[in-house]
Every structure is written in structure tokens, then in C-alpha cells.
Amino acid sequence: xxxxxxxTISDIAKAAGVSTGAVSYALNNRPGxxxxxRRRIMDIADRLGWVPSSAARSLSxxxxxxxxxxxxxxxxxxxxxPYFMQLISGIQVALAGGPTSLLLQVTDNSxxxxxxxxxxxxxxxxxxxLLVDLVxxxxxxxxxxxxxxxxxxxxxxVVPDMPCVWTDDELAVEEVLEYLVALGHRRIVRVAGPTxxxxxxxxxxxxxxxxxxxxxxxxxxxHADYSDEAAARVTRRVxxxxxxxxxxxxxxxxxxxxxxxxxHELGLTVPDQLSLVAWDDSxxxxxxRPALSAVRRxxxxxxxxxxxxxxxxxNGAPAEQVKTSDPELVPRSSTAHPxxx
Amino acid sequence: xxxxxxxTISDIAKAAGVSTGAVSYALNNRPGxxxxxRRRIMDIADRLGWVPSSAARSLSxxxxxxxxxxxxxxxxxxxxxPYFMQLISGIQVALAGGPTSLLLQVTDNSxxxxxxxxxxxxxxxxxxxLLVDLVxxxxxxxxxxxxxxxxxxxxxxVVPDMPCVWTDDELAVEEVLEYLVALGHRRIVRVAGPTxxxxxxxxxxxxxxxxxxxxxxxxxxxHADYSDEAAARVTRRVxxxxxxxxxxxxxxxxxxxxxxxxxHELGLTVPDQLSLVAWDDSxxxxxxRPALSAVRRxxxxxxxxxxxxxxxxxNGAPAEQVKTSDPELVPRSSTAHPxxx
DNA sequence: CGTAATCCGTTAAGCGCTTAATCACCCTAC
DNA sequence: GTAGGGTGATTAAGCGCTTAACGGATTACG
Numbered sequence: 001x002x003x004x005x006x007x008t009i010s011d012i013a014k015a016a017g018v019s020t021g022a023v024s025y026a027l028n029n030r031p032g033x034x035x036x037x038r039r040r041i042m043d044i045a046d047r048l049g050w051v052p053s054s055a056a057r058s059l060s061x062x063x064x065x066x067x068x069x070x071x072x073x074x075x076x077x078x079x080x081x082p083y084f085m086q087l088i089s090g091i092q093v094a095l096a097g098g099p100t101s102l103l104l105q106v107t108d109n110s111x112x113x114x115x116x117x118x119x120x121x122x123x124x125x126x127x128x129x130l131l132v133d134l135v136x137x138x139x140x141x142x143x144x145x146x147x148x149x150x151x152x153x154x155x156x157x158v159v160p161d162m163p164c165v166w167t168d169d170e171l172a173v174e175e176v177l178e179y180l181v182a183l184g185h186r187r188i189v190r191v192a193g194p195t196x197x198x199x200x201x202x203x204x205x206x207x208x209x210x211x212x213x214x215x216x217x218x219x220x221x222x223h224a225d226y227s228d229e230a231a232a233r234v235t236r237r238v239x240x241x242x243x244x245x246x247x248x249x250x251x252x253x254x255x256x257x258x259x260x261x262x263x264h265e266l267g268l269t270v271p272d273q274l275s276l277v278a279w280d281d282s283x284x285x286x287x288x289r290p291a292l293s294a295v296r297r298x299x300x301x302x303x304x305x306x307x308x309x310x311x312x313x314x315n316g317a318p319a320e321q322v323k324t325s326d327p328e329l330v331p332r333s334s335t336a337h338p339x340x341x
Numbered sequence: 342x343x344x345x346x347x348x349t350i351s352d353i354a355k356a357a358g359v360s361t362g363a364v365s366y367a368l369n370n371r372p373g374x375x376x377x378x379r380r381r382i383m384d385i386a387d388r389l390g391w392v393p394s395s396a397a398r399s400l401s402x403x404x405x406x407x408x409x410x411x412x413x414x415x416x417x418x419x420x421x422x423p424y425f426m427q428l429i430s431g432i433q434v435a436l437a438g439g440p441t442s443l444l445l446q447v448t449d450n451s452x453x454x455x456x457x458x459x460x461x462x463x464x465x466x467x468x469x470x471l472l473v474d475l476v477x478x479x480x481x482x483x484x485x486x487x488x489x490x491x492x493x494x495x496x497x498x499v500v501p502d503m504p505c506v507w508t509d510d511e512l513a514v515e516e517v518l519e520y521l522v523a524l525g526h527r528r529i530v531r532v533a534g535p536t537x538x539x540x541x542x543x544x545x546x547x548x549x550x551x552x553x554x555x556x557x558x559x560x561x562x563x564h565a566d567y568s569d570e571a572a573a574r575v576t577r578r579v580x581x582x583x584x585x586x587x588x589x590x591x592x593x594x595x596x597x598x599x600x601x602x603x604x605h606e607l608g609l610t611v612p613d614q615l616s617l618v619a620w621d622d623s624x625x626x627x628x629x630r631p632a633l634s635a636v637r638r639x640x641x642x643x644x645x646x647x648x649x650x651x652x653x654x655x656n657g658a659p660a661e662q663v664k665t666s667d668p669e670l671v672p673r674s675s676t677a678h679p680x681x682x
Numbered sequence: 683c684g685t686a687a688t689c690c691g692t693t694a695a696g697c698g699c700t701t702a703a704t705c706a707c708c709c710t711a712c
Numbered sequence: 713g714t715a716g717g718g719t720g721a722t723t724a725a726g727c728g729c730t731t732a733a734c735g736g737a738t739t740a741c742g
Contacts, residue, residue: 006463008698019722024700032701034720051463055399056698059727064396066444075430075641079423080624086420092447093416101466103407104445106433122347122392124728125442228628257628264630283421284625287569287598289605300416349728360692365730373731375690397728400697465698 007048015044027052058124067095067310068126070105072113072133077226078106080254082282083299087154090303091130100127100311114143121147127314130154130306135196152310154302156202163319165306169199170206172295172327176249176277177210177219179329184337185247185275187218189238191259193226193251200251207249218243224255231255235262239274246338247275253282256292260334271336281330290333297327348389356385368393399465408436408651409467411446413454413474418567419447421595423623424640428495431644432471441468441652455484462488468655471495471647475539493651495643497543504660506647510540511547513636513668517590517618518551518560520670525678526588526616528559530579532600534567534592541592548590559584565596572596576603580615587679588616594623597633601675612677622671631674638668 009027013020018037025032026041027050033041058064069091071084078084091102103126107113117140120126128150131140141159144151153164180188190207193200204221211219222238224230231250238245239262250256256278260270268274270290278285281296301324309322350368354361359378366373367382368391374382399405410432412425419425432443444467448454458481461467469491472481482500485492494505521529531548534541545562552560563579565571572595579586580603591597597619601611609615611631619626622637642665650663 006465010698020699021701021723022721024698025721028700030701032720037720049463051460053400053698054464054466055396055405056727057700058396059394059400059729060698060700062727075427075434078430079427079640081426082420085422085426086416088445089416089419089447096453101444101461102446103442104429105443106430112437119392120442122390123395124347125395228624254624254628261628261630283569283595284628287595287602287625288629289602351728361729362693362731363691366691369730371731373690378690394728397697398730400699401728401730403697 006053007045007050008053009050011048012041012044012050015048016041062124064125064127065099066101066103066126067307068103068105068117068120068129069132070107070113070116070129072107072110074108075106080228081226081252082284083252083280086299087132087303090300091307092303093300094304094307094311098311110139114139117143117149118147121149128152128310130310134158134198136198136201138198150310150313152306152313154306155199157321158198161319163309163313163321165302165309165322165324167297167302167324168326169203169297172297172329173203173206174210175329176295177207177214177216179331180247180249180275180277180335181214181216183247183275183335185245186216186338187243187245188216188247188249189219189245190221190249191231191234191238191251191255192221192223195223203251218245224251226252226255228254228258231258232262235259236266239263239266239268246273246341247277247335249277249279251279253278253280253284253292253294256294256334257284257288260288260290260292271334273339275336275338276334277329278334285332293332293335294330295327296330298324301325347394348386348391349394350391352389353382353385353391356389357382403465405466405468406440407442407444407467408648409444409446409458409461409470410473411448411454411457411470413448413451415449416447421569422567422593423625424593424621427640428473428644431641432648433644434641435645435648435652439652451480455480458484458490459488462490469493469651471651475499476537477539477542479539491651491654493647493654495647496540498662499539502660504650504654504662506643506650506663506665508638508643508665509667510544510638513638513670514544514547515551516670517636518548518555518557520672521588521590521616521618521676522555522557524588524616524676526586527557527679528584528586529557529588529590530560530586531562531590532572532575532579532592532596533562533564536564544592559586565592567593567596569595569599572599573603576600577607580604580607580609587614587682588618588676590618590620592620594619594621594625594633594635597635597675598625598629601629601631601633612675614680616677616679617675618670619675626673634673634676635671636668637671639665642666 009020009023013023022033023041026038105116131151132154134155153162156166157164192204222234224234256276263270263274278292278294281294285292285294305322350361350364354364363374364382367379446457472492472494475494475496494503497507498505533545563575565575597617604611604615611617619633619635622635626633626635646663
């Protein structure tokens, strides 16, 4: 309680009249001390407000009691996306109560991200890491395998033997397309995030496949970078093309909202003349007028599940591939029948 | 480079044919080794890919090389506010390159936040902490002082001897009011965040003072909790009262956007019949139609400055109170002359 | 030429904790 | 009566690094 001096196990040992070894056994609930002694030691420990020094513990047992997350998105974009904060709050839920802390780093390029993992590993600062936004042949995967650094991917199981937590996005893509088709749409364009991301590719593939199955020859995918500027540019181009689509599906909320502005500017009313669907539901989607129909994914759940899996993997569990609950389309006011053509 | 085995200084010592002490001196750029030896040692060190073990270093020099940030906002709200992510990205900028990492925790009640600080201190896991969202007689201030845990407040200098980084919100409040008055508004209501926060009080006080100075008897402050639901409720009440205001000033972007929806629902056009100003500018403000006039604060700058100050304080520097650059009003399309009454 | 100062390096203790090895007892079994 | 087997404790080594204290060799100086 008092400021400055932190009690150590040897303070406890002195107070209890036993060796530090006994204190350690007692405090860690291991055999080697009698019940009365254990009780006495524990009483003294929390009377003194003892908390184990993480450095000492790490040094001796090799565990950092921390996991790392690095988010590689330019500062410009990072503030905008609610995704990460929701993810982090999910992570915390799974971490709460336990001895493990979260180390966070935000970088603005992939090299810095790799360097961060390497440094954390070298410093023995983390027991494992979470990997988000996987790209094709992601160098991080190679790195963590080379370093034997336990890691869990937040995303589809594309790397064999790599534990991951994923959400069935294909299902959601199909649901969205079927929903739009049921409304009468035939010309649908998907405004995707950067091609490099695995999840972008997954969704695009699912989109193309489902479009073929549903007989939509005009369905296509265009790319932007998640920013509102790029989305506006792309949307404008698409909407002013020869035979413009009647529905757009976006890879995040910001781009969808941005498109709403573009539609307005072009004199297109949403949803009567143009339907819009956002991915990742958010306050943004709810608040905007018209409110955006969106695919809601269990983001916090992903975070929690990933942490639990990572902690297991750190403890030597086999590399599972965990699926979260399914995403669902939340229809709001940005989708309706297409105008009669 | 290779997986599994991390080199230690004694590996380096062996390779260089010197003692570990010499290696330590060389690697830390301290006197005690000759230039050639130092160079040889350093070469070997980075050929081996040596990185100091943070646990070992902490244990021996007492430094954790980490700072902590705990954000106490309910999960429901956290994802929505771009504030924290921007803050974090500012924090990272100041941390980049150095040996210090960021430990992040999200809690949903104040007791858990206190417990987190206490635990980090006990575990010697952090060298200092950042305090956000100060409240009146904040128990965290007492705690860090009692523990002698270096801390920097992100907010106004209300606690003497407590280092802080603040932004001149009063100035911004005045600017906003003067701007609205210049447009012709006389009935202005401020929709604030929770009263408990010091920054809420500061702005409210500034608002009341400036309103008096400008001769606005009807100016008043109502409170919500930063959420869109609460804001909608409050806004609806205010706008349907006897003599409704012609301009509203909000404490965050989400509430302002929410109000936009309410206005729409009540058949009030923005900005012609109602002017809206958001605090903290964001993509949300830019993207919404009409785009919201907003007060832009240098949030990332705050984060960077706070980290720099905290690192100084940890190194024994005196408790400065640093002011960031001033906030500025960014006028957009949500503010205009009030309707002729 | 003897002594002091300087330079470069080694030794060893210590940071707080874990844990294998050991030990001192007491109990039981044959 | 002694070998064997538990208990419940202590001892001590070790995790990787820092750093005060020490020491041997070289150089400077009166």
C-alpha cells in the first residue's frame, strides 16, 4: 500500500520465518508446504500487498505474461475504423483476471511490423502474438514460424498448421447477394479493400462465385484502400460508367458512407435509385441517413477467441482453427428494390 | 535469426573472448572498453542478432521500459470514438525507435482501472502511466502519488505538481460561440459529456462565461454520455422545448451525428433551421451530409507530447505542464445563419 | 627510476523469483 | 532395530543483465 517500497518474497519469508523457497511454493499453490504454513504465508503476502515482479518471474521461468498485437495501418486511417478498438476490447475480455497483459504497437509499414515482432521475441517480452490482416504469402507467418513464436491469425485458415480464428465471410457474401437479388438487383458491384489482404480475396472470390451461380454477368469487383477519398473516387467512376450498377457492396463502413455522399452529389437517392451495403456494422452505419444496411461480424468475439486460443497454443496446445459465430446482414434503409429500368 | 535459441551476452562474450561485463559495457556505450574491442563486440552482437532480454534488464536496473495506458470506457462506446486510436497512434510516434513499449488495458469500471495501475506498479511492469479522462478528485491521482508512479495527465492542469499535456479548450469554446453569434445565433445549447469529467466541466464553464460575455441569456448546458442514444434523447427534448435553440454544440462527433438524425426526424433542416457543431473532428464529421462543422484538436500531438513528457518525468525531470497547439474550428455545412424568428 | 595516474578489462554480487536437489524428521513395516 | 517412505522444509543454482570494486599493464611525470 505505502509508496515506494514494494515487498518481495524475501520480505514475506522474513515475516513468516521461512525460506524464500517455501514462500514461492506456497504462493504458487504447489506442494511442498503444509496447509497451515501456506495459509500463513498467503495472509502475510496480501497483508503486505505483495505482487510478483514480472521481470523476475519472466527471467526465471521464461514467460513474459504478455501477448503482442501490432496494427499496421497508416495513422490517417487508423482512427476511422472502429474495428480495432472493438477487437481490442474483445481481447481484454479474455485477458481480464489473468496475469497476461497486452502489448500494442501501431506501425505504418510492414517492415516496421516485422521488426516489432522480432524485437519482442528477442527481448522475450511476449509469449505470443496476434496476426491481423494477413496477406498472400505473408512474411509474418514465415517469421513467427522461424522464431517459433506462438501466434494466432485473425482470419481465414489459409496457412496449414497455423492456428487461427475466422468468421465465415463467404456465407455473408452469399447472403448479401441473395438478398440484393431477391430485391430485384442484377447489376451489383463490390467495392473492395486492397487486393493484397487475404480476406479481401476471400470475399471477392465468394462474390464472383455467388454472382455466377445467381446469374449476374455484370457483377464485378473494384478496389479502393478503405479510405473515404479512394472510395469516393471509385464510386463516382462506377456510377458514371455506361451501365451503372443498382447496388454497391463495400468492404468497410467508411467507404459506404463516403459513397452515400457521392450518390447524393450525383443526384441519386438512396435507396430508391441505388442500394448500398456496408461491411462491418458500426455506429457510423446506424447514425447516417439513410441508415446503412450492413454485415455485422462478431468482432469482439473474434478477439476473445483469438486470445484464448493463443494462450492455449502458448501452453502447448495443438494448432486449432476456430470458427466464430456467423456474420449476419442487418438490413436498414439503404437497400430497396432497384428502380424499374 | 534462427529459431528457438536467443543469444545472450555470454554467447557474445564467449565469441569475443571477453567477459560478460565487458560485453555489457560495450553494448551500452559506457567507458571501460577500448574502441576496437567495443566494435568487435558490437559486430558479433548484431551478427548473432542479439537483443537484450527486457526481463533481465528490468530485474537488474529496475526499469520496465514500458508505459501503461488504461482506457476506462464501456465496450459499447469504445469502438465508436476515433479519439483513442488517434491518441494511440500519436503515442506510438513518440515511442518509435526507443526501447519503450506500450501496455494497453481497456476496462469498464473505475475500480478495475485502479487495480490495473496498482498491479502494473507491483509487477514493476511499467515505468509510468498516462492518465486520461480525469474526473474531479480523481482517485488515480492519489494512487499514483502514493505509489510514486510517474504519471502524466492528458488534460487541463487541475492538479498542482502533476505533469500534464493540455489543449486550450476554453479558447475553442469561445471561438465556437463567437462564430455562432456572428452568424446571428442567440439561443445556443451545449450538449456535453458526463459532468464528472474535468474537461466537460472546463468546457461548460467556458461556455457559460463566454455566453454571459456575449449576452446570451438562453445559453445552457445539458448532459449526455457520449452515446448516440443518449444524445438523441437529449437533443429531441431540447428541440421540442418551449423556445428551442437554433444551434447546438456537442462534446463529440457521435452525438452530433446522432442529432443530425433527430433533426431530420423532426423535420428540421440543417443548417437552415438548426446549426450543429461537433467537438473532435473526425472522418465521421466529414462524411456525413451535411458535413459537420467541428472543432479539431491535435489529438495525436497530445499523445506524442504526453509520452515525451512522461519519459522525461521518469528520468527525473520536473513536472511540467505542456500546452499543445490550439484547437481550431473547421466550418463545414452544418452551420449557417439562424432562421429569421 | 620509482610512483602515480590512466586505461582496459575481469570478478562477483545482486536484482526477485523458480525449482531441482537435499535434508531432517517422523512414521510404518518387517 | 533398522531400512524404507513420506512430509515439509531449506539450500543453492540459475535465469540474463548491470555495475561497483578490483587488478594488471601501460604511460606520464617529478
